[in-house]
Every structure is written in C-alpha cells, then in structure tokens.
Amino acid sequence: MVSGVSAPVKVANETGTVVAMPSPAATSIHVDGVSMCYPLAKKKQRTVLENISLEIEDGEFVVLLGETGCGKSTLLRMILGQERPTSGKVYVSGKAVERVDARSGYVPQKYSLFPDRTVLDNLTMGPETSKYHILGRLMPGFRSFRKQVRKEAMRQLEHMGLRPTDAGKYPHQLSGGMQQRVAIAQALMMKNRVLLMDEAFSALDPATRASLQRLLKTVWNESKPTIVFVTHNTAEALYLGTRLIVLARSSHEDHCGSKVALDMKLPGNEAGMSLKKNGQEFLDLVDYVERFSRGNRHDDQALDESAVDGEEEAV
Ligand SMILES: Nc1ncnc2c1ncn2[C@@H]1O[C@H](COP(=O)(O)OP(=O)(O)OP(=O)(O)O)[C@@H](O)[C@H]1O
Numbered sequence: 001m002v003s004g005v006s007a008p009v010k011v012a013n014e015t016g017t018v019v020a021m022p023s024p025a026a027t028s029i030h031v032d033g034v035s036m037c038y039p040l041a042k043k044k045q046r047t048v049l050e051n052i053s054l055e056i057e058d059g060e061f062v063v064l065l066g067e068t069g070c071g072k073s074t075l076l077r078m079i080l081g082q083e084r085p086t087s088g089k090v091y092v093s094g095k096a097v098e099r100v101d102a103r104s105g106y107v108p109q110k111y112s113l114f115p116d117r118t119v120l121d122n123l124t125m126g127p128e129t130s131k132y133h134i135l136g137r138l139m140p141g142f143r144s145f146r147k148q149v150r151k152e153a154m155r156q157l158e159h160m161g162l163r164p165t166d167a168g169k170y171p172h173q174l175s176g177g178m179q180q181r182v183a184i185a186q187a188l189m190m191k192n193r194v195l196l197m198d199e200a201f202s203a204l205d206p207a208t209r210a211s212l213q214r215l216l217k218t219v220w221n222e223s224k225p226t227i228v229f230v231t232h233n234t235a236e237a238l239y240l241g242t243r244l245i246v247l248a249r250s251s252h253e254d255h256c257g258s259k260v261a262l263d264m265k266l267p268g269n270e271a272g273m274s275l276k277k278n279g280q281e282f283l284d285l286v287d288y289v290e291r292f293s294r295g296n297r298h299d300d301q302a303l304d305e306s307a308v309d310g311e312e313e314a315v
C-alpha cells in the first residue's frame with residue numbers, strides 16, 4: 001500500500017462493485033446502475049459503460065481517469081443531461097437528470113465561449129437568460145439585476161487573473177489559456193454546486209496548465225463545489241483531486257463496457273500531491289493508478305517498486 005493515501009474504497013471484480021453509501025443529504029451526484037450502449041452496423045451494439053454506480057458527496061473533487069474511448073466524456077455528458085443512459089439513472093442533488101441540467105456547470109476542453117460575444121457578454125448571458133426571458137427584460141427590475149450581474153462578472157474576471165480591459169474583447173482576441181479562464185468564470189457565474197470539466201486544461205501549454213490547476217484548486221478550497229474533472233494526466237489528477245476514479249474495460253469485446261476499476265480517496269489537501277513534494281510516494285501512486293487505467297490489474301497486490309520508471313512529469 002502506498003503510504004499517506006487511504007486504501008481504495010472499492011475495486012471492481014467480476015461480480016461488480018460495492019459502494020459505500022453516504023447519507024442522502026450529503027450526496028451531490030448519484031449515478032445509479034448506469035449503462036450506455038451505442039448501435040453498430042448490422043443490429044449490433046457496443047457497450048461503452050456497464051452498470052456504473054457512484055455516490056459523489058457534496059464538495060468532493062473527483063478526478064476521472066481511463067484510457068481513451070473508455071467512456072469518461074460519455075459519463076460526464078450523462079451527469080450533465082446531454083445524453084440519456086441506455087439503462088440506469090443519474091441524480092443531481094437528489095433529482096433525476098432528464099435533460100441538460102442548469103444545476104451543473106460544464107467546461108469542455110475548448111471552444112465553449114460564444115465567438116460573437118464579448119467576454120463580458122459571455123459571462124453575463126447565463127445568469128441573465130436564466131432569470132429573465134426576452135420580454136422580462138423590459139421589466140423595471142432588470143436594469144439593476146443586470147448591473148449586479150456585470151459587477152459579479154468583473155469580479156470573476158479579476159479572480160481568474162484577467163484584466164478589466166479583457167471584458168470588452170472577443171474570444172478570438174484571447175490566448176487559449178485566457179479563454180479557459182473565461183470559461184471557468186462563465187461556469188462559476190451560475191453559482192452551481194456541481195462543476196463538470198472534460199479535459200479542460202489538456203489543450204494548454206504546461207505553464208498555463210499549471211497556473212490554471214492552481215487557480216482551480218483555489219476556487220475549490222474557497223467554496224468547495226462538487227467537481228468531476230476528466231483528465232488523461234495522472235499527475236494532474238493527484239494534484240487536484242480528493243478522490244480518484246478510474247474507468248476501464250476488462251475486455252475489448254463489444255458487449256463489455258467500462259466499469260469502475262479503481263475508486264480511492266486522495267489526501268486532497270490544499271497543496272495537493274506532486275513529485276516535488278511527495279517524491280517516491282507520488283511515483284508509486286502514479287504507477288499504481290496507471291496499471292488500473294490499462295485494465296491489466298484487478299487485484300490488490302503490493303506494488304512492484306521496480307516497475308517505477310521515474311519519468312512521470314510533475315504537475
Ligand atoms: N454518439 C455516439 N455514437 C456512437 N458511439 C459513440 C458516441 N459517443 C461516444 N461513442 C463511443 O463511445 C466510446 C466512449 O467515448 P468517450 O468519448 O466517452 O470516451 P473518452 O473516455 O472520453 O475518450 P477520450 O479520452 O478519447 O476523450 C468511444 O468508443 C466512442 O466512439
């Protein structure tokens with residue numbers, strides 16, 4: 001066992017997984033026996049996710065890992081309500097998710113801003129349209145509401161390290177890193193308790209990525225939203241998360257979907273785990289997690305320390 005990190009709370013086996021149930025009041029996201037199949041040619045179908053059950057508590061920072069094509073984005077889209085599972089159900093704050101759910105903020109890898117609107121309009125549009133429909137904007141309260149929303153948008157911009165002058169710019173006038181800062185600010189404007197992020201930093205250069213990781217950690221430390229963050233980068237996952245979930249398929253047969261292969265608590269402290277701070281323990285953990293990602297290890301044997309190659313990049 002890797003020291004300083006709690007044991008996996010559940011590991012998949014051929015009979016499925018057992019989930020420790022928190023009290024309903026503390027549950028933010030409940031994924032209940034969800035499977036997802038996509039049709040293939042000749043009336044065949046491919047199972048992408050197979051009977052996934054998860055209880056995510058309010059304020060958890062869940063990092064979701066797994067090989068490409070294992071269904072991470074599909075699971076995120078189901079929590080958002082963009083896709084309906086073939087079977088099973090998803091609940092957010094106790095309510096079934098039936099369609100795109102305004103209670104969840106969503107930050108994709110890139111291109112989430114409206115290109116023909118300024119940064120300020122991108123930030124204010126969500127709160128304005130959710131509270132006032134087009135005719136409602138003629139009502140007397142709208143002007144003061146709008147002023148308030150604009151003030152909050154400027155505050156969020158500053159919080160994200162952007163300048164007031166950036167408010168009037170269009171997305172194409174910003175770098176990729178700045179656009180992602182605006183996208184995070186856009187999601188935070190809605191004051192959602194749930195934030196879903198799909199490889200939100202993977203298109204960025206390492207320095208920008210590191211600064212956004214620190215920023216997100218600060219945001220989480222301040223208001224403890226529930227975050228589900230999809231990444232391919234194990235080091236990023238260990239730095240950010242309070243809980244790490246790996247999806248993996250046990251076989252590449254079409255009828256075998258991904259299951260939860262590893263679900264473990266992380267220290268989740270303000271500093272996060274990194275090679276610099278945690279040294280060999282960090283490398284051991286990266287190796288341990290990546291074996292599950294590859295789907296080639298489903299037991300709980302002691303780690304083979306000789307397998308650590310030491311080449312994993314720090315966050
Ligand atoms: N609308 C769809 N119709 C058919 N197949 C789909 C659809 N959406 C996803 N898939 C398939 O489901 C599988 C899982 O896709 P998904 O995008 O969720 O994987 P992922 O884990 O996010 O991968 P990556 O790490 O590359 O982003 C893939 O094989 C993909 O081709």
Ligand SMILES: [Mg+2]
Pocket residue numbers: 072073074198
């Ligand atoms: Mg994906």
